[in-house]
Amino acid sequence: MVTKQRRTTSMKHRVADKMNKYCLPLLTYCIGAIDLPASSVKDLAVCWNYCFFFKFGYKQYESVKELQFFCGELPFDLIYNLQIFKQRLRGL
Numbered sequence: 577m578v579t580k581q582r583r584t585t586s587m588k589h590r591v592a593d594k595m596n597k598y599c600l601p602l603l604t605y606c607i608g609a610i611d612l613p614a615s616s617v618k619d620l621a622v623c624w625n626y627c628f629f630f631k632f633g634y635k636q637y638e639s640v641k642e643l644q645f646f647c648g649e650l651p652f653d654l655i656y657n658l659q660i661f662k663q664r665l666r667g668l
Contacts (some may be wrong), residue, residue, distance in 0.1 A: 599627045600655070607656060608663030621652035 603620055612620075628640040644651060650658070 599624070603652070604655060604659055608659035608661075611660075612656070617653055617656050620656070624652040624655075 603623060607620075625640050628634060628643055629636060629638075632640075632643060634640055634643070641651060
């Protein structure tokens with residue numbers, strides 16, 4: 577018998593998977609090819625966090641870092657740094 581907690585966890589992973597397929601590519605398309613100022617990275621991080629706010633019903637004063645961790649997602653600043661690193665590796 578599937579418990580309510582397991583169904584909720586499964587649903588969160590499905591939603592996170594959809595956000596990873598649809599939202600993240602829009603935010604990170606070719607982002608590794610340009611150096612963004614810290615303020616722009618922060619603005620994009622806010623957009624990424626809003627995906628979690630809206631999909632999971634969080635309030636704006638609540639942190640989504642734990643939710644991102646348990647969904648297996650990285651915060652946007654780490655995603656950005658990873659994209660920069662990958663782009664530089666391709667250039668070698």
